[in-house]
Amino acid sequence: MLAPLRYGAFRFLAAGRMVNMLGNGVAPIALAFAVLDLTGSVRDLGLVVGARSLLTVLFVLFGGVVADRVPRRLVLVGSNALGALTQAVVATVVLTDTATLPLLLALGAANGVVSALSQPASAAATPQTVPAELIQPANALLRLGINTSMIGGAALGGVLVAAVGPGWGLAVDALTFAVAAVAFTGVRIAAPGTAGARSGVLADLRTGWSEFTARTWVPVVVLGFMMLNAALAGGMNVLGPAVADETIGRSGWGLVLAAETAGMVVGGLIALRLRVRRLLLLGVVCMFAESSVLLGLALAPTVVVLVTAAVAVGIAVEQFSVAWETSIAQHIPADRLARVYSYDMLGSWIAIPLGQVAAGPLAAVIGTRRTLLILAALMVLSVLGMLTSRDVRRLQTAVPARTADTGSDDSHPAESTASAVPDAR
Template sequence: MLAPLRHAAFRRLAAGRLVNMVGNAVAPVALAFAVLDLTGSVRDLGLVVGARSLMNVLFVLFGGVLADRVPRRLVLVGSNLLGALTQAAVAALVLTGTATIPLLLALGAANGVVSALAQPAAAAATPQTVPAELIQSANAVIRLGMNAGMIGGTALGGLLVAAVGPGWGLAVDAVTFAVAAVAFAGVRVPAARGGAARTGVVADLREGWTEFAARTWVWVVVLGFMVLNAALAGGVSVLGPAVADATIGRSAWGLVLAAQTVGMVVGGIVALRLRVRRLLLLGVVCMVAESLLLLGLALTPTLVALLAAAVAVGIAVEQFAVAWETSIAQHVPADRLARVYSYDMLGSFVAIPLGQVAVGPAAAVVGTRDTLLILAALVVLSVLGMVSSRAVRRLEASTPGA
């Protein structure tokens, strides 16, 4: 099951993504409470996190083109160095008491651009670091490492916020970007396009769109996740901290997020051993469980209930994540993989800033509890929509050893 770790490039890629996840798990907890400490406004929190998500959406297609044009190692190293600079600036502002919402908006937007450059390259690099028969195991191992990093990161974020303030959590995120850049520097794989003739950016985007649109199962799942991700982003990243502040407390909220990642680790172990033909269908069906955390926040915001819901959600989410990345890697040519990933990310993430910005005003009108219930219903409906597609139900994965 751990055969991918025999390959040096894969080990370095997995290490870099693990370190990235430690910082990325600390940052949302720290940033959320930094904004709440600054203004106490859920609307302001939605604007800050929404600005980052919006820039991520706007630049992710360019990130896909870049990752298919130049060595993915260079994209990963450069984007992480820029990420270290932006997060260090945010941390300095918060620690010195000079942070303002406009400054946090601007730096969050800059960090969103950096993330947009890195994401397609990181996703598309995995199949280049292992033989074809190890792609599913490689995806599962990377997810396990990232989830282990998230466990420590989310718990550390909650503890740092409670003990010394959110600024130190943001400083930790800046350091992890720099460490990840060092790890990615060792990921030496062939350029995806080899000696292929260069074309213009528009032509590259068109070619990526053709690959994306030609597969019904791809765009159906992406459409479903437009709804699902918007609901989760608003419910968990914006309303979640506000509910936690009024009920279980900040440190406990960090534990809830860490518990979800514990579930993801368990789910990753299951995914390592899982060999089924309809892998994507299984993953999509599992996403119904995402509604559990939203329902817990709405109906029973106690630590025990939220911990249990978070673990169940984590197990389910990991089945989809491995199934999706494996399906994409097995069915899309390597030289177009980053661009297909970028269209996937664009479609899946485009509604996130809308959900983050809109959820505050919605909660002010109908109440936090009812807003969370509506979001949970949207998650269930999005899964039903994806499963209704025959292409999603029928897609078969390669299952070595089955």
């Protein structure tokens, strides 16, 4: 299970992503309460988080092209350095009481562009750091480390916001971006096959689209998550903090988010040991649990109920995440992987700003409880929609062996591992 750690590039990638996630555990809590302290408006909070999501969606395809044309280590280092700069400015204006809503909107948008550049490169780099037979345990280990970091980040975010204010939480997030940039300098992997290619951006995008649509299960799952993520973002990012302010408190909300990540850690341990051919089917079925936190917020917003639901959600989400990343890595050629991930991210995220911006006004009209119940129902329907696809139900992935010859430490693993397994449509 620990065999991927024998590869130096994987260790540096895992370290950088863990540090990133430590900051990402702090940032949503800090930003949410910074906006609520500034304006007291759930609608304003929806606008700020929606602006960041919108710019990520608009630029993620460009990020995928860049990650398939430029050495991925360079993209990771540069984007994290920019992330440190943008979050440092956000922390400064909050700490100095000079923040305004337009300024937070602009800085959130800038951070969204940074995220669009970073995420396709990060996802596509993983299969290049280990041999093909170790992709599933590598994904599981990455997720395990990331989620362990987010436990500490969410708990730290709740403590910082409650004790010294949201500005310090944003400052911690800026610091983690800088540390991650340093860690990513050690991710020494081969440049993608299209690095330095002279084809135009539009031609690269067309190639990525052809690869994305060549396998029915890919767009079906992405469309399902378009609706699921929009509902989740509106419920968790906008209505969740508002309900928490009136019931379990800010520290309690941090505990709920930490509990979800704790569930992900447990889920990661389970995913490390899974030997399932129809891994994607299992992952999609697990997503029925995703709506339970929204149901808890609507029907019984207590710490016990929400923490229990959050743990269950974390375990379920981790099964899907490992299943999806393993399926993509095993069936998409490595030199096109970042572009396919960028289309995946675009489709999965494109409706998130709508969910974030619409949640507040809808709650004002029909009530927070009814809005949360509607969002939970939409999440269940999205999972049912994915399961109607025969390809989703039947896709098979290579089952990792229980033992593997991992060899010695290798800082330069196989240059292309994603296409090692034949496509199973």
